[in-house]
Amino acid sequence: MSAFRVNVDDGASLHVRLLDADPSIKNKPLLIALHGAPGFSDHREPENSFGFLQSQYRILVYDARGSGISDLKQPYTNERWIADVEALRSESHPMAGAEKIVLAGGSYGGFLALTYALAFPSHLLCLILRDTFAWGSRGMMNVLKQILTSTRLKVNPDRQLRLWAGYLRDKQDFEDVYTEIAPLYSPDLPDEVGETIDGKYTSLKFEGANKKQDGRRFHAATQDAAFGFNVPRYDVRAGLKDIATPTLVVVGRHDLITPLEYSIELKKAF
Template identity: 55%
Template sequence: MSFTSANVRLSDGAMIHARVLGMEDKHKPLLIALHGAPGLSSHTEPEVSYAFLGDRFRVLVYDSRGSGGSDLKGPYTDERWIADVDEMRAWAGAETFVLAGGSYGGFISLGYALAFPNRLSALILRDVWACGPRAVLRALSFILTSPRIKPDPSRQVRLWSGNVRDKEDGEKALAEILTIYSPPEKDEQEIAGADGFEGASQEMHWETHNSAFSFSSPRFDVRDRLGEIETPTLVVVGRHDPITPVEEAVEIAGSIANSELVIFEGSGHNPPADEPEAFQEAVVKFFVKLGM
């Protein structure tokens, strides 16, 4: 089985570049997987991470607006990205579906679960936080004190506050910290630029990133609403993830009643890439338990 490409026109005219596995098999339930890092990442990471589920689901991945091959048409806000998820669901012809989100895609997934609770049959949250302001400061603190890297402090403040000056500024800021997205034992391995960052798109759109981290992230705080989520939820996290660390995942799993937490001891920010077999086993076990 292989993914096929599709261009989806949303209600406001934005064109979304999507990739679909098994779309013709309408009897299969739908799974939508969201990438992280608006403007910097693309569908590539979730496509690789969830292709193994092609025998169980129709798997839909796409570049969010302002990312990858999709239109650079705002607004670049969580509310708009959440609405886009539901339009993609409708385009795929599913009344209910499984939503999987990693990193920033997990923030959007939490927002969707609260806005459209009756649409979800299951939720997968990979390396996610529930409070943007606290988590950004925690990540920045780690970055500026980690012995593994020596970044420029002012440049990192611009990156994490959504004030990147230009393409060169952003690329330098990202290159400085790529190493810490992987577990410590991978320090000596070559990380080839953007290829080490969550399936990054070849062309990064810093306006999208700046909007997400200057407007949406400071306002994102769903801690007091996590208890409203009744959807069966799998929360996964890498033990060595400094960006969305284990304590963030523990908080989320502890607040969602119908949830389970899996910690991957050999992973950083992306367990599907760091421990693919263990990740796939955990996901399949979750779905078997749900009878899916």
């Protein structure tokens, strides 16, 4: 595993990690995995999701601009974020580059993966879409509905409105609002119960529930741009039929944030 910084064309510096279990194997395909939740999530999410593939692929994960420890350099737009993906793909960065890539994105990372597929189709080997959707406004309103109607949560409605409308007061406001909704992202099970695919039991606590221990960085301006400006304008439904890249769509059957029906719609559209 190697960690390094990549400076893109506008001078922003991105924190990048390249996972490669056996660098002696030459010409392994490059898989770039995009994290969700700009301003909240970081490279650890896709590293945990896709790291097991590093014997077959070079796995590149990174903190998007405005997230983690990458530069907090605006603009925080989908167009700029996919330009950063293209910079990492570019062979001008030999540690990261490849002529064609496998692109994986979960949640908001799926928005960017789909947007990239429409802008740079010739640079893709295939797409992996996890827990995502093609129409931003409907998806965002579904999340707000789940939050405000959940019997598991006790939330401040005004604070939730600030989160999803994109006008958080500050970093502390951002931390407080995510602490409120953390249980929605975890199974409705006792902390010690959670069956894995090999039949063993493990904890399924929400990673972000203890923000001080997991070292998460909250960047309110990035979140505001993503959900106050970008998501209401994100709608790639009309372009899905033009994506010829082989695509895998994956979702949890009981996902409340990105319901199964959204992934079924994606599958039918390709």
